[in-house]
Amino acid sequence: MKVEVLGTGCKKCVATADHISEVAHRLNRDAEVTKVTDPAVMMDYGVMSTPAVAIDGELVHSGSVPDEQTITGWFDE
């Protein structure tokens, strides 16, 4: 699956991307994690607070570094 981490490049966005890759690796899931800093893309998703996460083109989270449980939830679906 395709995971996009949206954010203007602050520490929290990097932490979010790392955290997701880590969980994906541990669960043996195939996830392509990219960091998106283009403001036009954020606007298209309607994101107002970062870091935000979109999976396969759908916004699933915004405004904080997601916790372990939340991330695992995305991979379980």
Place this chain on the structure above:
Amino acid sequence: MLAIFTVIADWLAYGLLGLSPESRLGSAVHFFIEDTTKIFALLVVMIYVIALARASLNLERVRAYLQGRHRVFGYLSGSMFGAITPFCSCSSIPLFLGFTSAGIPLGITMAFLLTSPVINEVAVVMLWGLLGWKFTVAYVIVGMAVGITGGLLLDAMRAHRWLQDFAAKAYAQASAGGGAPGDGEPAPPQRLTFAERHTFALGELREIIGRIWKWILIGVGLGAGLHGFLPENWFAEHLGSGQWWSVPAAVFAGLPLYSNATGVIPVLESLIGKGLPVGTTLAFCMSTVAASLPEFTLLKQVMQWRLLATVFVILLINLSIIGWVFNALTPWLGVG
């Protein structure tokens, strides 16, 4: 109630460490202990309490509220929400675009964005603890005034012409009745249990204190150094106190500098004690907090140079006016 921190500092600096209150080092150490204990105690209590109340606030609801407001009321509420919403410079771009693409006028968005970094719980708590409630009330009022007049002026100039193309297009679409892209109805208000609020507030407390504790130590350290080692009335003797141009000069010097309110307020307290006029000091500090080079660089992604320059000039003028007003109000404020 706050006198207890003076007692603690007396006991530690003069009692336990045996420093003399008359000495420079003693006076600096006393300042450092009193301010750090007071600031940390106040912040821990207030951040937690405010976060409890704020747990159910989210930006989507703020946006829905601001959408389609009458203009004049819009500036006021934009600025008010800016004041109560926590500010993070890395969120300012998505927030700006979220508002703009929902058809909220640029001036209202800027009223929000200009007020947000200036007024926040940390700044208010520290000002109240260090400089008294009158100063704090005045600070909040003028902080909002900067945002509101800034927004009004930008709209009067039809400054949305100078947005970057993609943002201008989204704004035009939304104004024509398209609504915000990527979202439907605003989420209904969340009902949170106390346990959920408590978890949120603890998280906020940990996050904020973790981010600012070193700034407090640096700010108070600088303030303590100035307090102990700079002679009384140094500023009055070297800079004079009456020149009108010292205020805009201070603002101009502060705008490109970056600091947050946490680091700047203890320095402000100390400078005022050394005879720097209150309004001049405040204007300088607000200008370092309100905008910075990194902030302007981020905003460049959504604004053309012309708009950025306009915002810069408006801030310069607004903050200068604040400086002059505060210098004139000094006798009433009970500081200096």
